[in-house]
Amino acid sequence: MEDFLLVFRRDHDGEQLQLSPEQMQSMMKPWQDWMGSLAAQNKLVDSGNRLASEGRVVKPNNVVTNGPYVETKEAIGGYIMIRANSIDEAAELSKGCPILAIGGNVEVRTVVPMD
Amino acid sequence: MQEQELIPHLFRTEYRKIISVLCKLFGIEHIEIAEDIVSNTFLLAAETWGLKGLPQNPTAWLYTVSKNKAKDVLKHNAVFTQKIVPELTRTETTTPEVEIDLSSKNINDSQLQMMFAICHPCISKEAQVGLSLNILCGFGSDEIADAFISNRETIYKRLIRAKEKLKTEKVRIELPDSDEINNRLEAVLTTLYLLFSEGYYSTSQNTLLRKDLCIEAMRLNLLLVENEQTSSPAANALLSLMCFHSSRFDARINKNGDLVLYEDQDENLWNKELIKKGEDYLNCASSGTKLSKYHLEAAIAFWHTQKEDSAEKWESILQLYNRLLQLEYSPIAALNRTYALSKANGKEEAILEAEKLQLNDNHLYHSLLGNLYKDFDNKKAMDHLKVALTLAKTNQDKQIINRSIEQLINQS
Numbered sequence: 018m019e020d021f022l023l024v025f026r027r028d029h030d031g032e033q034l035q036l037s038p039e040q041m042q043s044m045m046k047p048w049q050d051w052m053g054s055l056a057a058q059n060k061l062v063d064s065g066n067r068l069a070s071e072g073r074v075v076k077p078n079n080v081v082t083n084g085p086y087v088e089t090k091e092a093i094g095g096y097i098m099i100r101a102n103s104i105d106e107a108a109e110l111s112k113g114c115p116i117l118a119i120g121g122n123v124e125v126r127t128v129v130p131m132d
Numbered sequence: 133m134q135e136q137e138l139i140p141h142l143f144r145t146e147y148r149k150i151i152s153v154l155c156k157l158f159g160i161e162h163i164e165i166a167e168d169i170v171s172n173t174f175l176l177a178a179e180t181w182g183l184k185g186l187p188q189n190p191t192a193w194l195y196t197v198s199k200n201k202a203k204d205v206l207k208h209n210a211v212f213t214q215k216i217v218p219e220l221t222r223t224e225t226t227t228p229e230v231e232i233d234l235s236s237k238n239i240n241d242s243q244l245q246m247m248f249a250i251c252h253p254c255i256s257k258e259a260q261v262g263l264s265l266n267i268l269c270g271f272g273s274d275e276i277a278d279a280f281i282s283n284r285e286t287i288y289k290r291l292i293r294a295k296e297k298l299k300t301e302k303v304r305i306e307l308p309d310s311d312e313i314n315n316r317l318e319a320v321l322t323t324l325y326l327l328f329s330e331g332y333y334s335t336s337q338n339t340l341l342r343k344d345l346c347i348e349a350m351r352l353n354l355l356l357v358e359n360e361q362t363s364s365p366a367a368n369a370l371l372s373l374m375c376f377h378s379s380r381f382d383a384r385i386n387k388n389g390d391l392v393l394y395e396d397q398d399e400n401l402w403n404k405e406l407i408k409k410g411e412d413y414l415n416c417a418s419s420g421t422k423l424s425k426y427h428l429e430a431a432i433a434f435w436h437t438q439k440e441d442s443a444e445k446w447e448s449i450l451q452l453y454n455r456l457l458q459l460e461y462s463p464i465a466a467l468n469r470t471y472a473l474s475k476a477n478g479k480e481e482a483i484l485e486a487e488k489l490q491l492n493d494n495h496l497y498h499s500l501l502g503n504l505y506k507d508f509d510n511k512k513a514m515d516h517l518k519v520a521l522t523l524a525k526t527n528q529d530k531q532i533i534n535r536s537i538e539q540l541i542n543q544s
Contacts, residue, residue, distance in 0.1 A: 050450070050477070053450070061458060064458045
């Protein structure tokens with residue numbers, strides 16, 4: 018078993034949607050069901066974090082810009098860590114990710130163990 | 133109560149009380165002397181009660197005899213007279229006579245302090261749980277080995293090593309400071325959780341003994357909750373969980389000692405008072421910021437006190453299991469989550485999810501699949517139930533699976 022980082026990206030639309038609690042709830046359910054499914058297979062290593070859309074990019078020579086979105090069209094919305102036998106299995110497990118239903122994507126990366 | 137049941141029963145309830153008080157008095161380095169005194173007391177009880185009949189108040193008899201034995205030891209044992217008695221009497225200049233206080237208050241205080249002494253980080257978690265069962269609950273090596281699916285020899289050695297370690301570290305029997313209480317509380321709660329589970333889920337046919345174990349766990353947990361320093365949200369959540377579960381104790385076992393499944397239980401037999409207590413402790417548990425697995429399990433148990441099926445009930449249970457599994461994986465939680473999924477999202481999705489679990493050597497896994505495939509693909513349902521039957525170890529489990537098989541045959 019190896020660990021994999023799953024990074025969720027989607028186009029940042031710049032708008033802050035105001036969601037009702039019911040809408041929030043219905044958005045949460047697919048995520049919770051998917052993470053619950055990974056955890057039930059004992060393949061979830063870390064529930065990771067959701068990331069706010071606001072951000073700063075710090076560059077050499079004291080250059081600080083607002084948000085990473087000028088250069089990357091797709092903003093990182095969150096990440097989790099899973100375990101799987103191979104990167105192919107990790108990719109297979111990612112197919113259930115709810116980000117895909119709203120036009121986003123999942124980047125699957127193998128974690129290199131530090132010995 | 134029958135006489136032959138009385139001594140084991142008293143051993144279960146009184147052994148640990150006397151041990152805690154004597155250990156507290158002598159210090160953990162003389163734990164064997166405390167154990168010898170109490171063991172000899174019970175040995176004497178077994179001999180004399182059989183010959184002369186039961187004393188009027190057996191518990192008081194045990195207290196008096198063990199007190200006298202303890203005083204004898206204090207008088208005659210050279211080590212004691214030279215080392216311990218000066219220690220003990222130094223503070224009490226007016227009364228040189230050592231007082232052995234077996235009042236319920238001192239028993240409770242000693243037990244609470246003993247719980248935290250045993251859960252000292254210098255010994256491993258397994259040793260903490262084992263030693264707690266041994267000293268706080270009066271379990272023998274056999275019973276502990278049973279509970280941990282280990283062998284007697286391993287457990288015995290583990291207990292001896294743990295006691296040695298507590299001695300060399302000179303662990304004091306007292307409530308540590310508040311930071312240290314928080315550090316050790318998790319181990320204390322794990323111990324109580326295992327103790328309760330041992331009573332609730334054990335396959336032993338001895339219903340009385342099993343109920344005793346559950347009551348013991350709840351009693352010790354109550355000590356934590358009633359003490360301001362140890363009454364954490366997680367401790368309240370755990371007690372809430374125990375109240376909800378034990379509210380069904382009478383409903384889940386029928387007159388023959390057979391297990392009655394949740395769906396088939398007569399809810400009139402559910403103990404309303406315990407359900408109410410569970411709700412109260414759950415409310416007390418809702419302060420603070422840390423959500424423990426006991427919070428989630430207590431909330432799941434709360435929903436199970438609502439017999440009526442509703443979309444809200446199963447959606448809530450599913451989400452609680454989703455979070456519980458993210459906190460800590462266990463095969464049983466994975467199976468229960470999948471059952472909740474079938475109730476909340478439908479059987480089709482649940483079958484797909486169940487197939488991913490691959491808990492192939494677990495009879496409950498095949499029972500679940502048998503249940504899910506029923507009315508969907510009865511042949512597959514039957515195949516899984518048959519595998520479950522070959523994997524099941526206890527008669528109780530086999531009985532339940534056989535009932536499902538019969539239902540399936542009668543239906544088609």
